[in-house]
Each structure stands twice: as C-alpha cells, then as structure tokens.
Amino acid sequence: MERAAELTDPVDRFEQARAAVYQNIFTRRDVRSQFLPDQVSDVVLSRVLMAAHHAPSVGFMQPWNFLVIRSKAVRQRVHAAFLLARAEEATKFDNEKEEQYRRLKLEGILEAPINICVTCDHGRAGPAVLGRTHNPATDIYSTVCAVQNLWLAARAEGLGVGWVSIFRTAALQNILGIPTNISPIAYLCVGYVSHFLDKPELELAGWRSRTPLEKLVFFDQWGQDHCEWSDGVVQRIRHIQERERQGAIAE
Amino acid sequence: MERAAELTDPVDRFEQARAAVYQNIFTRRDVRSQFLPDQVSDVVLSRVLMAAHHAPSVGFMQPWNFLVIRSKAVRQRVHAAFLLARAEEATKFDNEKEEQYRRLKLEGILEAPINICVTCDHGRAGPAVLGRTHNPATDIYSTVCAVQNLWLAARAEGLGVGWVSIFRTAALQNILGIPTNISPIAYLCVGYVSHFLDKPELELAGWRSRTPLEKLVFFDQWGQDHCEWSDGVVQRIRHIQERERQGAIAE
Numbered sequence: 001m002e003r004a005a006e007l008t009d010p011v012d013r014f015e016q017a018r019a020a021v022y023q024n025i026f027t028r029r030d031v032r033s034q035f036l037p038d039q040v041s042d043v044v045l046s047r048v049l050m051a052a053h054h055a056p057s058v059g060f061m062q063p064w065n066f067l068v069i070r071s072k073a074v075r076q077r078v079h080a081a082f083l084l085a086r087a088e089e090a091t092k093f094d095n096e097k098e099e100q101y102r103r104l105k106l107e108g109i110l111e112a113p114i115n116i117c118v119t120c121d122h123g124r125a126g127p128a129v130l131g132r133t134h135n136p137a138t139d140i141y142s143t144v145c146a147v148q149n150l151w152l153a154a155r156a157e158g159l160g161v162g163w164v165s166i167f168r169t170a171a172l173q174n175i176l177g178i179p180t181n182i183s184p185i186a187y188l189c190v191g192y193v194s195h196f197l198d199k200p201e202l203e204l205a206g207w208r209s210r211t212p213l214e215k216l217v218f219f220d221q222w223g224q225d226h227c228e229w230s231d232g233v234v235q236r237i238r239h240i241q242e243r244e245r246q247g248a249i250a251e
Numbered sequence: 252m253e254r255a256a257e258l259t260d261p262v263d264r265f266e267q268a269r270a271a272v273y274q275n276i277f278t279r280r281d282v283r284s285q286f287l288p289d290q291v292s293d294v295v296l297s298r299v300l301m302a303a304h305h306a307p308s309v310g311f312m313q314p315w316n317f318l319v320i321r322s323k324a325v326r327q328r329v330h331a332a333f334l335l336a337r338a339e340e341a342t343k344f345d346n347e348k349e350e351q352y353r354r355l356k357l358e359g360i361l362e363a364p365i366n367i368c369v370t371c372d373h374g375r376a377g378p379a380v381l382g383r384t385h386n387p388a389t390d391i392y393s394t395v396c397a398v399q400n401l402w403l404a405a406r407a408e409g410l411g412v413g414w415v416s417i418f419r420t421a422a423l424q425n426i427l428g429i430p431t432n433i434s435p436i437a438y439l440c441v442g443y444v445s446h447f448l449d450k451p452e453l454e455l456a457g458w459r460s461r462t463p464l465e466k467l468v469f470f471d472q473w474g475q476d477h478c479e480w481s482d483g484v485v486q487r488i489r490h491i492q493e494r495e496r497q498g499a500i501a502e
Binding site: 050051054071074093101135138144182200216218232236 | 265267268269271272273274275276277279281293294296297298300301302304305306307309310311312313315316317318319320321322325336339340343344352355357370376378379381382383384385386388389391392395396398399400402403404406407408409414416417418419420427428429430433436437451453454458459461462464467468469470471472473474480483484486487488490491492
C-alpha cells in the first residue's frame with residue numbers, strides 16, 4: 001500500500017484504484033490450457049486464501065474450508081475422476097457439438113502446481129443462522145463469493161485459475177476424504193500462466209457467444225426492458241460494449 | 252486506464268494494481284445502515300452491471316438477469332416482505348440472541364436509491380450445458396460470481412452494497428413478477444454511503460467473530476492440517492492476520 005500512498009491527489013488514487021479493479025475483473029479468465037509448472041510461493045498462496053476468507057457470508061457464517069492440494073498422486077486420482085465424468089458428459093451433446101466438446105481442453109489439474117477444493121460446511125454455525133432461515137442454500141452462495149474473491153486475487157497476482165465442475169461429487173469426496181455432509185463447491189486449478197487470453201476460451205472456441213448486457217437488464221419489474229428512466233442506462237451499456245469491441249477494457 | 256499507463260515501470264504498475272485489488276476485497280462491506288440518498292448515475296450503474304456480466308459462468312451460460320429497481324412503491328412492497336420474514340426468523344433464536352437479532356439493522360431497502368435483484372435462469376442455454384451435467388446448481392454458482400463482481404466493482408466506485416436474504420422466495424417472485432422457473436439469487440441494496448465500517452457489521456455487533464484462517468485450511472486431504480510443506484503457508488497466514496490486527500490491509 002505504501003506506493004499507492006505516494007500519489008498525493010486522492011482523486012487520482014481513487015481513479016487509479018477503480019481502473020485497477022475493473023481491469024482485474026475484465027481480464028480474469030477461466031484457465032485450462034496455459035498453466036506453467038512454476039511454483040507458487042507460500043506468501044502468494046496465503047494472500048490469495050486470505051482474500052477468499054474475506055468474502056461476505058450469510059450471518060458471518062464463514063462456511064468455507066480450503067483444501068490445498070500439491071500431491072501429484074492425489075491430483076492424478078482427481079484427473080481420472082474428471083476423465084470419467086467428461087466421457088459421461090460428452091454423450092449429452094449431439095453430433096458436431098459432441099465432437100467439438102471432445103476437442104476442448106477443459107482443465108489443468110495436472111499442469112497447475114496447485115489445486116484448491118473449496119467446500120461448504122452446512123452446519124458451521126449451528127442450526128439457526130441469521131439470513132439463512134428462508135433459503136438454506138445461502139451458505140453455498142457465501143462459499144461461491146469466497147471462490148470469486150480467490151479468483152480475482154489470484155488474477156492480481158498474475159495467477160490463472162480454472163474451475164473444474166466435471167466430476168461426480170461422490171468421487172471427489174471419496175478421493176479427497178471429504179465427509180458426505182460437507183459439499184465440495186469448487187475444484188480450482190491454480191498456477192502461473194504463459195498468457196491470459198483476450199476473451200473467455202469458450203467464446204474464442206465458438207462454443208457460445210457473449211449476450212449483449214442490455215438484453216439481460218430489466219427495470220422495476222421482471223420483463224420490463226424499458227421505463228421512464230431506463231434509456232440512459234441502456235445507452236451507456238451499449239457505449240461500453242462498443243468500446244469493448246474496439247479493445248478498451250473499462251471506462 | 253490512461254493514468255495507470257503513465258507510470259512507466261511495469262513492476263510498479265503491477266504492484267499498485269495488486270494492492271488496489273486487495274484493498275478493494277478487504278474493505279468491501281455488507282452495508283445496511285450507512286446509505287445516503289444520493290443518486291447513482293447511469294454511467295456508474297452501467298459499469299457496475301458490466302462488471303457483473305463479466306463473471307465466469309459454467310459453459311459460458313451467462314444465466315443471470317439484473318432487475319434494477321428504483322420505484323419507491325416496489326421497494327416498499329419488498330420491504331414489507333422483509334419485515335414478515337424477519338419476524339419469522341427472529342423466533343429461531345433463543346432469548347438474548349433473539350433480542351440482539353431484533354435490534355440489528357439488517358437491510359437498507361428503502362434508504363438505498365437502487366435495489367438490484369440478480370436472478371438465475373436455469374434454462375438459459377438449453378438442456379445440455381458444458382460443465383453442468385453432474386451438478387445442475389453450477390448455474391447458481393455462476394450467478395453468485397456475478398453478484399460478487401458487482402459488489403467489488405461497486406466498492407471501487409465508492410458504492411455500498413447490502414445483500415438481503417431474509418425473504419420468502421415466493422413473496423419476492425410475486426412482488427417483482429419473476430416467473431417461478433427463474434430463481435432470485437440475490438436482492439441487493441446499492442447506494443453511496445456515509446462511510447464504510449472497518450470490519451463486518453455482525454463482527455462489530457458481537458454476533459459472531461472471524462475464524463482464524465489457518466483453522467479452515469487443509470493440505471492434500473480433508474482434515475489434514477499439517478504436511479511436509481504446510482508450515483510456511485500457516486506461518487504466513489498467521490503473519491498476515493497479525494498485521495491485520497495491527498490495522499494493515501494487505502501485504
């Protein structure tokens with residue numbers, strides 16, 4: 001923080017920090033193919049875990065655990081579980097899409113030097129948790145917030161993260177020794193990368209394209225894509241997207 | 252981004268950006284009590300929504316919608332639904348804890364000028380979604396990643412965000428016109444604030460305390476809090492926490 005403090009103009013500092021946060025968010029990628037074998041230091045790993053631990057949680061429940069995996073043998077078992085699940089998932093797609101699926105690189109379990117399984121303990125704070133009564137899944141939401149914090153902190157460290165969800169949950173629990181009452185929420189591959197792609201890998205591969213944001217925003221009521229104060233918001237969204245197409249990252 | 256580019260030393264730029272990201276993550280708060288009535292401009296609102304839209308999503312599904320609510324009448328109905336749910340939840344706690352619960356300020360639905368309901372459309376990308384076969388809830392995880400992006404972008408804009416989860420889901424769907432096959436995941440109060448608290452409000456109120464991170468980290472196997480390479484990580488985590496107790500934000 002010392003360097004940032006050298007800049008004396010608080011408006012400059014605020015704007016630089018804001019730009020850094022947007023740059024971080026817009027350049028974060030789900031990495032599968034670009035991992036390097038370089039080791040991640042304890043200092044960097046600890047910072048990234050601490051960022052995750054500072055996520056919001058329902059009723060300050062902090063329902064997460066972080067299982068950090070460096071063992072090659074463990075990662076090999078996890079990789080085998082992925083291969084089985086991938087073979088199962090491939091059959092869900094038809095013809096061309098199935099062929100495209102089989103060509104995609106979907107994880108870096110063995111290439112990334114660190115894997116992190118982020119779990120959710122549904123009983124962490126006892127039976128009554130403030131804010132969780134009407135929707136028990138909010139503990140899982142909190143855990144996902146921790147995952148996203150971890151991901152963004154990692155990006156700021158120059159680390160790539162890839163979230164692998166192609167597993168049978170029971171297989172993952174079995175390999176990692178996770179009790180059945182603890183949910184593995186995210187299995188993350190973490191490591192330095194040769195480069196970060198300009199766009200999401202599935203977008204570049206032509207799997208799916210990004211939806212224009214203005215089609216996803218409603219005003220005051222579901223399905224209402226227009227109201228007396230909405231024009232300025234929609235115009236501004238289109239402006240940002242136009243700049244993005246021209247290569248700008250954030251306003 | 253122009254200002255950041257003026258700094259010619261890439262190491263300086265990297266370190267400043269990294270510090271800004273950590274500062275952002277560590278100073279984000281779940282705001283209930285400090286909202287100001289100041290309007291949020293279309294420019295700022297659009298940037299924050301765009302950050303949410305750049306969250307990761309399973310199979311690039313982008314299952315989210317953003318329902319932006321400025322209408323006072325709608326917010327009043329939502330607030331009434333909150334009051335009913337709060338009365339229900341209060342009874343889950345015993346004696347002293349129930350009294351403490353009733354004294355807590357838990358939302359800023361009417362004080363914040365903008366509310367945003369972030370929803371998940373489970374059918375967004377058709378029946379087969381890459382990475383979702385073995386865990387259909389991954390679309391909800393993606394939506395939560397969008398919420399966390401929105402929250403952090405808002406913090407970088409100087410905006411507070413409060414996530415209200417004390418609702419009956421059906422009541423919220425009814426008030427906002429959300430179809431039953433669309434899940435409201437987060438109901439967010441968004442606005443400028445008088446100040447950001449140093450720590451989470453529930454921690455300051457003595458509701459729950461922060462768990463030391465090293466108690467939540469395992470190595471190579473669930474429950475294994477020690478292995479041949481874990482000492483450095485645990486020491487480093489304790490070091491960061493000690494600095495945090497002394498008032499430092501990030502390394």
